[in-house]
Amino acid sequence: MDTGDGRPTDAALAERRRLINLAYRMLGSPGDAEDAVQEAYARWYALSAARRRAVAAPGAWLTTVVSRVCLDVLGSARVRRERYVGEWLPEPLPDRTEWPGGSGGGSADPADRITLDESVGMAFLVVLESMTPAERVVFVLHDVFRYPFPEIAAIVDRTPAACRQLASSGRRRVGAAPAPDPGQAHQAGVVRRFRQAWESKDIEALVGLLDPAATMVADGGGLVGAVLRPVEGGANIARYLVLMAERAPGLTLLERTVNGRPGLVAQRDGVTATVAALDLVDGRISRIWAVRNPEKLGRWAASAGTC
Template sequence: MNDAHVAEGDAATLLTERARLLAIGYRMLGSRSEAEDAVQETYVRWYRQTEHERAEVRNPAAWLTTAMSRVCLNVLGSARHRRESYVGEWLPEPLAAGSVLAAPSRAAGADPAEQAAVADDVTMALMVLLDALTPAERVALVLHDVFGYQFSEIADMVGRTPQAVRKLASTARRHIDEERRRDVTPLQQRQVVESFFAACRSGDVATLVEKLDPEAVVVADGGGQVSAALNPVCGADRVARFLAGIFIKWPEIEASLEDAHGETRMVLRRGAAVAGVATFRVAAGRISNVWLVLNPGKLETWTGIEDLPEGD
């Protein structure tokens, strides 16, 4: 194989695999910017090889996935330390409808029953739950249940035995299953959120309290970039006053409900700019959790859908 053919093959591989690697990275890291950085580092590792070494790779897509998984493990391993310096609460990044980061590409022959543990949707409740797993559990679950890799393949990627990887994925799946048993359908969630949204806009705190679980919790992520509660707001009355206060303090904000990725979200806009995205967990017909992302750095996908590589 001559140098021109090697270069053409490299370019074609990068073009084809970028969207899939980004989707893997987002599910593993919960952040578009971190996913993009991980993809960039993966490509650096690819080009760090000699042309002869790249030519010897029989399956470039598998090589890239292995490298990406190892990069993500390193990032997840340092996440606890980095978040100690984060201002306020940290939340995964909510994705706008149509985001390339939301679309996995699963391997052929994967078990549909096992894949159902982590569906194609990327709800905030699921992403928060993934964030609570250990790095190894998260990587094993995402690669197997979402992207359809066999345990033997994942074992090679993460340097563990297939039996150890199977156990990691099984442990993680139990946590996911516990969460999914509490799930409501997208239609049920939409109905509850619509009622809650109307109460928010009315400013009637008493009515809003009725829409909330007595132990409701709001977690707001401003990242030190905008004003946000630094700690979770707990209890229906406090949550109701906090949410009603948003519309009082920011009268210029326009709010709307938008459906994407298996859930209904409340989107706050200031003019053409998205200022915040609230996502919800519904339990027993009431709102039990509100995740409010206000950090501008986590709202970049809402300013326009990412460009897909040509040919995707």
């Protein structure tokens, strides 16, 4: 099939999955990422056939547009988040086999699937949130997707030297965060014991699985009940979790992959109420990110079953 500019249709469309992956890491929201990529394609197909023929590398053109759209979105998002009720967290991702749509619960469009690797871990995305929009875009382009600084400079309209400084600043932020335990099997075992202790309301067991300096952050977006400030300290988190279990009987806790790492999902009557991403350091849970905002849980509707 031909687009009318002498180039096969898939020359531009083949870039879609890479662009979705790029935009999600920049924005922390699959929906916003899809919107940014759609905007880039709308601009591409709004070009005349002659102008599309003049573009030697459609992928590079689309990357430039997506990155600039993301930069604009990040700038406006900072203003919106000042009015956000409580803590803001990135939208969590289920395992690719559990995305709604298509047969078997998979994504209806494989090009929309986001690759689950260390660059979409909740800890990494939260650090990205601490960066300025320019830092984040440059850091993701260079350190995650390995674009050279001269190309990034052309994308963000800055000098290569300025881009190096932005990437270096972002790298320092990432380097300051504790390194999580890499072993998936080990993590899964700790998460399972944590689930069992939570279900049995065993405060002593919960405290033993939590780092004494652990932190729990909840995002309800003002739409559902959630603690508005971080809960600090393993003992305080354990007591809070038990209190939650007592106030919300009937919750089912499921072990699920959250952003590529073992996590927990809380359901009530089959409806996902909370998705918890967990971070482990030295064999203990050091961070809990509990996403409760229902607007961020749409992709978890297909998650079912028990562990």
